[in-house]
Amino acid sequence: MTHTDTPAIHRILNARGPFTPLGVSRSPEPVASAVAGALQSFADIAALQDAANTALGTYAGAEAGTVVHCASAGITLAVAAAMTGSDPARVAALPATEGLRNRVVLPTGHAVNFGHPLEQAIRLSGATPVFAGDAAGCPISDIVHEIAHPATSCLLLVVSRLTRGAPIDLNAAIRAARDAKVPVVIDGAAQIFRARELIAAGADLLIVSGQKYLGSPTAGLVFGRADLVAGVRAQDKGIGRGMKASKEALVGVLAALAQWTAIDERAWADRQTEKVSRLVEELNRLDGVDAESVPDPTDAPFPRVSLKICPSRARRTAAETVTALKVGSPPIWVMDNCVGNDEILLELVPLQPEELDALSERLSEVLS
């Protein structure tokens, strides 16, 4: 049986980015073969974690690193590590947090929902989320006020296009936490590109999804301070048991990091820009459509296509276009969070040249 015979493995044209309900990403061939090899072998998991520690630390310029099941697990375990350190009795007691600092402070606008609410990932450890500021924004003074509470275990910040409200000055927030001697945990699930920068900015722990832009199997990469990473690994004998990295994830992450490190990042970014420019040019030939290249709001090094659809001149509304694309063959998925403003966003990063051609053709058919 090949993968195309497997029920529910379909040829999907994914122009909506690393989306969990679509299987997130496709791994490069060397990663897939490394994973296949791992699945057919036994492995020394501690040795693989030690190798991951070195590889992740080197990649991000961090003291240490570890792999857990996924980024959501990484958030729960990072928060746990901030409460327990590596103390076995404390690790064993979670999610009971009696006697521990258990307040996790986060800006209200950073309480994102990436499939489940971030605050639930915090609560799973036994910690209590405490919100600073409101939905409109979070002045640094509000963070300073909340983290001053003696039961604060960490400050959690999210770098994502999902955050709401006025953007927060990340450096100022990190400085405030430093001054209060409170560790900073950053959820940068889609920020593999900026891992080095976020560690250099002072993240004590940074969590990234391996299966998003890195193209590994599902894995949560945790980078950061050696004592806190040790605290994350210590959770293996506690709440982390159900959130552990598999051998295939560990091997896949190592292979994906090796692939990624060999890439010329400038050339990669140029290719993404070219793909977007080409599609923008083709789509602007359609009536009632205004296409342009838009930068990533979190400074990831690639643009997306913004497609504004004028429903009176094009044949359809943006919402109808999304549906028409999805029911065709192959099904095409696009970013539909702005359809209310008659806008569709297209992310082209994983698309091969023939897929770009197919996307362009189908959009022309659907819209003209």
Ligand SMILES: *Cc1c(COP(=O)(O)O)cnc(C)c1O
């Ligand atoms: C995707 C995402 C997550 C969850 O990542 P998983 O690896 O799927 O658990 C967490 N936070 C943000 C901001 C995300 O975008």
